[in-house]
Amino acid sequence: MTVNDIVGKLNLTVFGGDKGLNREITGGYVSDLLSDVMGNASEGEVWVTLQTHKNVMAVASLKDVSAVILVKGLKPDEDMLAQSNEEDIPVLGTEMETFELAGQLYGLIKNR
Amino acid sequence: MKFKYEIEGGNFSKAGNASSAVKKILKQLNVPPAIIKKLVVALYEGEVNVVAHAWNGCIHVDIEADRIFVSIEDEGPGIPDIEQAMQEGYSTASQAVREMGFGAGMGLPNMKKNADYLNVKSEVGKGTTVEIITFLK
Ligand SMILES: Nc1ncnc2c1ncn2[C@@H]1O[C@H](COP(=O)(O)OP(=O)(O)O)[C@@H](O)[C@H]1O
Ligand SMILES: [Mg+2]
Numbered sequence: 001m002t003v004n005d006i007v008g009k010l011n012l013t014v015f016g017g018d019k020g021l022n023r024e025i026t027g028g029y030v031s032d033l034l035s036d037v038m039g040n041a042s043e044g045e046v047w048v049t050l051q052t053h054k055n056v057m058a059v060a061s062l063k064d065v066s067a068v069i070l071v072k073g074l075k076p077d078e079d080m081l082a083q084s085n086e087e088d089i090p091v092l093g094t095e096m097e098t099f100e101l102a103g104q105l106y107g108l109i110k111n112r
Numbered sequence: 113m114k115f116k117y118e119i120e121g122g123n124f125s126k127a128g129n130a131s132s133a134v135k136k137i138l139k140q141l142n143v144p145p146a147i148i149k150k151l152v153v154a155l156y157e158g159e160v161n162v163v164a165h166a167w168n169g170c171i172h173v174d175i176e177a178d179r180i181f182v183s184i185e186d187e188g189p190g191i192p193d194i195e196q197a198m199q200e201g202y203s204t205a206s207q208a209v210r211e212m213g214f215g216a217g218m219g220l221p222n223m224k225k226n227a228d229y230l231n232v233k234s235e236v237g238k239g240t241t242v243e244i245i246t247f248l249k
Pocket of ligand 1: 157161162164165166186188189190191197198202203204205214215216217218219220221240
């Protein structure tokens with residue numbers, strides 16, 4: 001399953017990093033603590049968060065996550081968006097809250 | 113092979129740049145991905161600690177045939193009680209920094225978990241040096 005597949009299936013907004021939409025997804029990680037993601041997320045996972053600042057992209061890139069999903073209609077800060085495009089790591093958005101989004105995402109990835 | 117990268121204290125918009133530069137070099141040198149992944153965690157946490165807690169610093173990386181030696185040195189307030197600072201959850205980070213998702217007190221524990229050897233030296237009022245060794249074999 002690629003990032004593009006979940007964009008379609010979950011009707012996500014693509015804010016940036018379009019060139020990374022073909023990245024392969026291996027799982028997901030939900031956290032708003034950067035050190036938690038740093039220590040526990042794995043390469044290829046989709047990172048679900050409500051953090052919207054540039055440091056999210058630094059962590060996303062260092063960990064090689066496949067995409068970042070912002071919940072509750074949140075939008076990336078301008079410098080977060082710029083780095084998403086530089087690194088080709090998609091930043092996606094949804095109106096859903098974390099619980100609902102994570103549940104749907106889990107269903108998709110588990111049943112693939 | 114030796115490299116050095118500067119870290120600006122207080123400048124969160126550049127946090128991660130030095131770690132990212134080191135990661136690129138390790139990739140180019142064909143260091144095994146599993147080793148890069150671990151080292152990147154320790155590098156980033158060390159870099160963020162300089163940004164969040166110190167005034168300025170630098171990362172020295174020395175790559176040898178059998179090991180990678182990293183030293184993160186800063187000028188800053190230092191750490192009065194290193195044992196306490198190493199505890200999971202201990203943090204003196206400000207509320208503003210916590211709201212950004214930093215300051216969970218997981219940085220030093222993350223570094224310990226991801227290094228083969230970790231040594232923290234600090235002098236209050238002067239600065240802190242964190243040494244990390246990762247064995248390649
Ligand atoms: N380079 C440093 N200079 C001064 N104090 C530091 C440094 N690194 C860590 N500390 C102290 O150790 C505490 C714990 O560090 P860490 O485990 O990385 O958690 P956090 O950075 O989230 O607070 C910090 O809150 C700070 O008080
Ligand atoms: Mg820290």
